[in-house]
Protein backbone atom coordinates (compact mmCIF):
# COMPACT_ATOMS: atom_id res chain seq x y z
CA UNK A 1 0.00 0.00 0.00
CA UNK A 2 1.60 3.24 -1.15
CA UNK A 3 0.91 5.37 1.96
CA UNK A 4 2.51 2.69 4.17
CA UNK A 5 5.64 2.04 2.04
CA UNK A 6 7.82 3.76 4.61
CA UNK A 7 6.35 1.89 7.59
CA UNK A 8 7.01 -1.58 8.98
CA UNK A 9 4.78 -3.33 11.51
CA UNK A 10 6.51 -3.60 14.88
CA UNK A 11 3.47 -4.85 16.87
CA UNK A 12 0.37 -6.17 15.15
CA UNK A 13 -3.17 -5.65 16.44
CA UNK A 14 -3.27 -9.08 18.07
CA UNK A 15 -0.02 -8.49 20.01
CA UNK A 16 -1.31 -5.09 21.15
CA UNK A 17 -4.71 -6.41 22.23
CA UNK A 18 -3.09 -9.28 24.13
CA UNK A 19 -0.90 -6.81 26.06
CA UNK A 20 -3.93 -4.61 26.77
CA UNK A 21 -5.93 -7.58 28.10
CA UNK A 22 -3.00 -8.78 30.24
CA UNK A 23 -2.47 -5.31 31.68
CA UNK A 24 -6.18 -4.85 32.41
CA UNK A 25 -6.22 -8.19 34.20
CA UNK A 26 -3.38 -7.01 36.47
CA UNK A 27 -5.03 -3.63 37.09
CA UNK A 28 -8.30 -5.39 37.97
CA UNK A 29 -6.49 -7.68 40.40
CA UNK A 30 -3.99 -5.24 41.94
CA UNK A 31 -5.89 -1.94 41.93
CA UNK A 32 -9.59 -2.21 41.27
CA UNK A 33 -10.43 -5.32 43.32
CA UNK A 34 -9.06 -3.74 46.50
CA UNK A 35 -10.55 -0.25 45.99
CA UNK A 36 -13.36 0.89 48.30
CA UNK A 37 -16.73 1.34 46.57
CA UNK A 38 -16.82 5.00 47.57
CA UNK A 39 -13.21 5.62 46.47
CA UNK A 40 -12.77 4.17 42.99
CA UNK A 41 -9.48 4.85 41.24
CA UNK A 42 -9.52 7.40 38.40
CA UNK A 43 -7.88 6.88 35.01
CA UNK A 44 -5.91 9.91 33.78
CA UNK A 45 -5.41 9.64 30.01
CA UNK A 46 -2.47 11.47 28.43
CA UNK A 47 -3.58 13.07 25.15
CA UNK A 48 -3.29 12.78 22.40
CA UNK A 49 -1.28 9.58 22.07
CA UNK A 50 -3.04 7.42 24.69
CA UNK A 51 -6.61 7.81 23.44
CA UNK A 52 -6.89 4.40 21.70
CA UNK A 53 -4.91 2.50 24.31
CA UNK A 54 -6.95 3.99 27.17
CA UNK A 55 -10.28 3.23 25.51
CA UNK A 56 -9.25 -0.39 24.85
CA UNK A 57 -7.95 -0.74 28.41
CA UNK A 58 -11.12 0.75 29.94
CA UNK A 59 -13.31 -1.80 28.16
CA UNK A 60 -11.47 -4.63 29.98
CA UNK A 61 -11.76 -3.14 33.46
CA UNK A 62 -14.06 -4.80 35.95
CA UNK A 63 -15.54 -1.49 37.17
CA UNK A 64 -16.67 1.59 35.23
CA UNK A 65 -14.10 3.90 36.83
CA UNK A 66 -14.06 7.65 36.12
CA UNK A 67 -11.80 9.03 33.37
CA UNK A 68 -10.06 12.39 33.16
CA UNK A 69 -7.96 13.77 30.28
CA UNK A 70 -4.67 15.65 30.46
CA UNK A 71 -2.99 17.11 27.39
CA UNK A 72 0.75 17.52 27.27
CA UNK A 73 3.46 17.31 24.63
CA UNK A 74 7.04 16.11 25.05
CA UNK A 75 8.50 19.40 23.72
CA UNK A 76 6.22 21.72 25.73
CA UNK A 77 5.91 22.74 29.39
CA UNK A 78 2.15 23.29 29.13
CA UNK A 79 -0.33 20.86 30.73
CA UNK A 80 -4.03 21.28 29.97
CA UNK A 81 -6.73 19.93 32.29
CA UNK A 82 -10.02 21.49 33.31
CA UNK A 83 -10.15 23.05 36.78
CA UNK A 84 -13.11 20.77 37.62
CA UNK A 85 -11.03 17.69 36.79
CA UNK A 86 -8.08 18.97 38.82
CA UNK A 87 -10.39 19.32 41.80
CA UNK A 88 -11.92 15.88 41.14
CA UNK A 89 -8.47 14.20 41.42
CA UNK A 90 -7.77 15.54 44.92
CA UNK A 91 -7.24 12.62 47.35
CA UNK A 92 -7.97 9.98 44.67
CA UNK A 93 -5.91 6.98 43.54
CA UNK A 94 -4.81 7.66 39.96
CA UNK A 95 -3.88 5.36 37.10
CA UNK A 96 -1.89 7.53 34.71
CA UNK A 97 -2.12 6.04 31.20
CA UNK A 98 0.18 6.87 28.30
CA UNK A 99 0.99 5.04 25.08
CA UNK A 100 4.76 5.56 25.17
CA UNK A 101 7.61 6.43 27.47
CA UNK A 102 10.53 7.71 25.38
CA UNK A 103 12.75 10.31 27.11
CA UNK A 104 10.26 10.20 30.00
CA UNK A 105 9.98 14.02 30.00
CA UNK A 106 6.20 14.12 29.40
CA UNK A 107 5.24 11.68 32.12
CA UNK A 108 7.75 13.00 34.66
CA UNK A 109 6.43 16.54 34.13
CA UNK A 110 2.82 15.39 34.36
CA UNK A 111 3.53 13.26 37.46
CA UNK A 112 5.13 16.27 39.21
CA UNK A 113 2.29 18.54 38.16
CA UNK A 114 -0.43 16.10 39.29
CA UNK A 115 1.30 15.66 42.64
CA UNK A 116 1.52 19.43 43.23
CA UNK A 117 -1.68 20.71 41.63
CA UNK A 118 -4.10 17.87 42.44
CA UNK A 119 -2.64 16.24 45.57
CA UNK A 120 -3.90 12.72 44.77
CA UNK A 121 -3.63 9.88 47.30
CA UNK A 122 -1.46 7.83 44.89
CA UNK A 123 -0.34 7.65 41.26
CA UNK A 124 0.28 4.40 39.38
CA UNK A 125 1.68 4.50 35.86
CA UNK A 126 0.45 2.31 32.99
CA UNK A 127 2.35 2.53 29.69
CA UNK A 128 2.01 0.27 26.65
CA UNK A 129 5.48 0.92 25.21
CA UNK A 130 8.80 1.79 26.82
CA UNK A 131 11.69 2.74 24.56
CA UNK A 132 14.99 1.43 25.80
CA UNK A 133 16.74 4.79 26.07
CA UNK A 134 19.31 5.64 28.71
CA UNK A 135 17.65 7.53 31.58
CA UNK A 136 19.68 8.19 34.76
CA UNK A 137 16.45 8.82 36.71
CA UNK A 138 13.92 6.35 35.30
CA UNK A 139 10.28 6.73 36.23
CA UNK A 140 9.07 3.55 37.95
CA UNK A 141 6.37 1.95 35.77
CA UNK A 142 3.65 -0.06 37.55
CA UNK A 143 2.19 -1.58 34.38
CA UNK A 144 4.12 -2.04 31.11
CA UNK A 145 3.19 -3.76 27.85
CA UNK A 146 6.37 -3.94 25.75
CA UNK A 147 9.98 -2.79 25.79
CA UNK A 148 10.69 -1.47 22.28
CA UNK A 149 13.85 -0.31 20.47
CA UNK A 150 14.68 3.38 20.12
CA UNK A 151 13.01 3.91 16.72
CA UNK A 152 10.41 6.44 15.56
CA UNK A 153 6.95 4.87 16.07
CA UNK A 154 3.53 5.65 14.62
CA UNK A 155 0.06 4.13 14.79
CA UNK A 156 -2.23 3.05 17.65
CA UNK A 157 -2.50 6.66 18.84
CA UNK A 158 0.97 7.86 17.77
CA UNK A 159 1.31 10.35 14.92
CA UNK A 160 3.61 11.76 12.32
CA UNK A 161 2.44 15.33 11.66
CA UNK A 162 -0.92 14.39 13.23
CA UNK A 163 -1.51 11.47 10.81
CA UNK A 164 -1.62 7.68 11.34
CA UNK A 165 -3.07 7.79 14.89
CA UNK A 166 -6.02 5.55 13.96
CA UNK A 167 -3.97 2.58 12.71
CA UNK A 168 -4.56 -0.60 14.76
CA UNK A 169 -0.86 -1.65 14.70
CA UNK A 170 2.35 0.04 15.89
CA UNK A 171 4.76 0.76 13.02
CA UNK A 172 8.34 1.90 12.81
CA UNK A 173 8.42 4.97 10.60
CA UNK A 174 11.08 6.57 8.47
CA UNK A 175 10.96 9.51 6.10
CA UNK A 176 9.42 8.52 2.78
CA UNK A 177 11.57 9.14 -0.31
CA UNK A 178 10.14 12.25 -2.08
CA UNK A 179 8.50 10.35 -4.95
CA UNK A 180 6.59 8.17 -2.46
CA UNK A 181 5.46 11.03 -0.21
Ligand SMILES: O=P(O)(O)OC[C@H]1O[C@H](OP(=O)(O)OP(=O)(O)O)[C@H](O)[C@@H]1O
Nearest residue numbers: 047048049073074101102103104105106
Ligand atom coordinates in the same frame (compact mmCIF):
# COMPACT_ATOMS: atom_id res chain seq x y z
O1 LIG B 1 8.76 10.30 26.95
P1 LIG B 1 8.69 11.45 25.99
O2 LIG B 1 9.97 11.67 25.24
O3 LIG B 1 8.18 12.71 26.61
O4 LIG B 1 7.69 11.02 24.81
C1 LIG B 1 6.48 10.35 25.06
C2 LIG B 1 5.31 11.21 24.67
O5 LIG B 1 5.41 11.53 23.27
C3 LIG B 1 4.16 11.29 22.65
O6 LIG B 1 3.34 12.41 22.73
P2 LIG B 1 3.66 13.73 21.88
O7 LIG B 1 4.56 14.67 22.65
O8 LIG B 1 4.13 13.33 20.53
O9 LIG B 1 2.25 14.44 21.81
P3 LIG B 1 0.88 13.84 21.22
O10 LIG B 1 0.52 12.65 22.09
O11 LIG B 1 -0.09 14.95 21.34
O12 LIG B 1 1.15 13.41 19.81
C4 LIG B 1 3.56 10.14 23.44
O13 LIG B 1 2.16 10.08 23.27
C5 LIG B 1 4.00 10.44 24.86
O14 LIG B 1 3.07 11.22 25.58
Ligand SMILES: Nc1nc2[nH]cnc2c(=O)[nH]1
Nearest residue numbers: 102151152153154158159
Ligand atom coordinates in the same frame (compact mmCIF):
# COMPACT_ATOMS: atom_id res chain seq x y z
N1 LIG C 1 4.70 9.55 17.24
C1 LIG C 1 5.72 9.50 18.10
N2 LIG C 1 5.81 10.42 19.07
C2 LIG C 1 6.86 10.31 19.93
N3 LIG C 1 7.21 11.09 20.98
C3 LIG C 1 8.35 10.60 21.49
N4 LIG C 1 8.77 9.52 20.79
C4 LIG C 1 7.85 9.33 19.80
C5 LIG C 1 7.73 8.36 18.74
O1 LIG C 1 8.54 7.44 18.55
N5 LIG C 1 6.64 8.50 17.94
